[in-house]
Amino acid sequence: xxxxxxxxxxxxxxxxxxxxxxxxxxxxxxxxxxxxxxxxxxxxxxxxxxxxxxxxxxxxxxxxxxxxxxxxxxxxxxxxxxxxxxxxxxxxxxxxxxxxxxxxxxxxxxxxxxxxxxxxxxxxxxxxxxxxxxxxxxxxxxxxxxxxxxxxxxxxxxxxxxxxxxxxxxxxxxxxxxxxxxxxxxxxxxxxxxxxxxxxxxxxxxxxxxx
Numbered sequence: 001x002x003x004x005x006x007x008x009x010x011x012x013x014x015x016x017x018x019x020x021x022x023x024x025x026x027x028x029x030x031x032x033x034x035x036x037x038x039x040x041x042x043x044x045x046x047x048x049x050x051x052x053x054x055x056x057x058x059x060x061x062x063x064x065x066x067x068x069x070x071x072x073x074x075x076x077x078x079x080x081x082x083x084x085x086x087x088x089x090x091x092x093x094x095x096x097x098x099x100x101x102x103x104x105x106x107x108x109x110x111x112x113x114x115x116x117x118x119x120x121x122x123x124x125x126x127x128x129x130x131x132x133x134x135x136x137x138x139x140x141x142x143x144x145x146x147x148x149x150x151x152x153x154x155x156x157x158x159x160x161x162x163x164x165x166x167x168x169x170x171x172x173x174x175x176x177x178x179x180x181x182x183x184x185x186x187x188x189x190x191x192x193x194x195x196x197x198x199x200x201x202x203x204x205x206x207x208x209x210x211x
Contacts, residue, residue, distance in 0.1 A: 001058065001152040003030045010038040012057040013112065013123035020059055025119055028064075032056035032148060039125055050131045054144050057123040058152070062115075069161040071115060072208035073198030075099040077161060078122050079111040080168050081154050085147065091140045095168065097175045097189065097200065098209030101126065105177075106136030161198075169194060182207055 009015050012031045019031070036055035062071070069077055076098045083101065086093045096102050101109040109126035127137040172194045179186045182202070193201040199208045 001028045001030055001156070003032055003056075003148060003152075006031065006033040008035040008037065008051075009033050009055075010036070011123075012036060012055050013039070013114070013121060016057045016059055016123075017114070017116065017121055020116075020119065025059065025061070028058060028060045028152075030056055030058035030148065030152065032144070034144070036125070039123075050127075050129065052129045053131070054126045054128055054147070055124070056148065057121060058155075059119050059121050060155070062118050062120055064158070065120070066158050066160050070197050070208075071113075071120070073098070073161070074113045074120060074122070075111050075209050076168060076198045077164055078113065078124075078155070080164050081159070082111075082124060082151050084167070085150050085154060086138070086140070086142075088150075089140050089142060089147075091138060093138070094171055094174055096178055097172060097180060097192075097194070098198070103136045103139050106134075108136045108138055165196065165198060168198075 006015070009031070012033055016029070016031045020029075033055050034053065035051040039055060065074075076095075079095050079099050079101065083093055083095045091103075093101050093103055093108065099111040100107050109124065112123045114121040127135055128142070130137050176189050176192065179188050181187070187202060189200070189202075191202065195201060195206070199206050
């Protein structure tokens with residue numbers, strides 16, 4: 001996967017979407033920076049950027065995704081792949097459903113996915129340094145280039161959703177101690193049931209992650 005590295009950008013996600021609109025899509029492509037000034041979080045919220053962290057986005061054709069992956073659960077899939085890479089480096093990071101990276105009880109990053117016609121755009125931010133007492137940071141030192149190389153290699157291997165889900169299923173009970181936002185409201189995950197397609201059953205309603 002080719003990677004465009006920028007010294008600074010308002011949002012890797014916005015940059016990549018605009019880049020593809022102007023230049024067209026030829027193959028998978030990524031944009032990365034350590035200084036993002038106006039990132040996008042879930043539900044169009046802003047993601048505060050601090051120089052020295054890692055922010056990147058990539059675009060991939062929907063046709064190349066695993067056949068058993070529902071697009072609504074792409075955030076879970078791509079987040080968990082990165083979590084597995086970080087774990088292999090010795091990190092204690094875990095994934096809170098559906099797209100938040102945590103160390104203990106503090107968020108250290110997150111994922112957002114956007115569908116544009118036949119393309120899927122995925123943006124990820126990771127705190128490598130402390131930004132505030134509210135948020136945590138990655139607990140291992142990494143080389144950004146090596147991390148991106150290993151992560152994109154993992155994506156290119158196209159592990160099936162079934163194999164990723166079976167691992168995430170074991171970790172999901174930790175999420176039950178937290179809340180998630182559904183229809184602009186904070187909802188406890190304590191009574192949520194994780195379904196095979198990555199959705200949740202909460203209060204007799206099926207909820208997908210589409211972010």
